[in-house]
Amino acid sequence: MPKLWNETIEAHRTAVRDAILDTTMALVSEHGLLSVTMSRIAKEVGIGRATLYKYFPDVEAILLAEHDRRVASQLEHLHAVKSGGGDPGRQLEQVLLIHAMMVNEHHDSVIASVMHQGGSRGHQEAFLQDLLQQAADAGVIRTDMPAEELAKFCLNALSAASQAPSHAAVKRLVQLTLDGLRKPEPAG
Template identity: 30%
Template sequence: MPKILGSSLAEHRERTRSALFAALSHLMGERGFDAVSLADIAAEAGIGRTAVYNHFPDKESLLLAFIEHETSTYVRALDASLAEVDDPVGQLRVYVRQQLQLERSYHFAPGPDLREVVSREAAMHLRAHVGQVEALLRKILTRAIEAGDIPAQHVDAVVQLVHACLSGRRVPRAEPERSEFIAATELFVLRAVGAPAAWPVRAAEVA
């Protein structure tokens, strides 16, 4: 009988899932999802291979559960940060910085793009999780347009363009390079959507 982690079956299940998520994240960061087996993940997590099947039938199911957990946690934290800012342009600044500071192993993993190595159904699930984050950006841009803070524009297209700018970027870890990189990207995005606050004030405007 496998050892129970925690004081109850519910706690055991949660701890086991957390251990598997951590192992998957670590191994994907080293090798890429396609080069990792469920047995590798179980060994890394210190969990018997057969016990893993009590939680996930295959590594694709584990991946989807991991991404759902990571995305939900991130969206809640981002939503809370955005709620502290009233100004839509200020919210966009927060959004850009939070996206760049986020370390997502399933975006930075070596090897092929995840959508190329999972089933079509799984790829659709991956896209749905990205949609949760995109919905927040869409709301920010819509508010900014309605407030007259940025010009009217095709919101759906701009959401894709902003995410293309932010996704998969390797932000420097050392300072001051890290802060400079984030500030430059923030300025680029604000200028791209036409936020007046992003443009430097000329001497003639303050004379």
């Protein structure tokens, strides 16, 4: 098949997939998760049920795909911060703030209910572990604990952002987390 034909088909598939994800989230938001069925999604998207099943086997798979799409978007943003260069301490602060704000904004969404399914938590830990190791190598944070443990600490501490009542509270939580990453004071 000609390259243009393949690109057109792939663009169409991507557009249909995005429409399925967007429509499902709109239906869940408007009517609640339990009222969303594959038939209803197909009807709202304007495709047949058989076509919908070619993309996803059930509503849960659609929710997981939407979660993956959001995580991918977040990781793109985080990678942009990381690849922007500059002070590792400032990069770490920005990354933690972005993550905490996402936790705060999406804590009561349907996406939050599938947040820890799949491999997204592992991707977040690996990304953060790498950033923490760079910050430790630069002498910005403590080195008495492995970056792997520090990454778990950060993600668990920032999960409290789901209960933060304001963006100011999220920022204070991020600052508290950063304080925990600081080098310990030398003993006396």
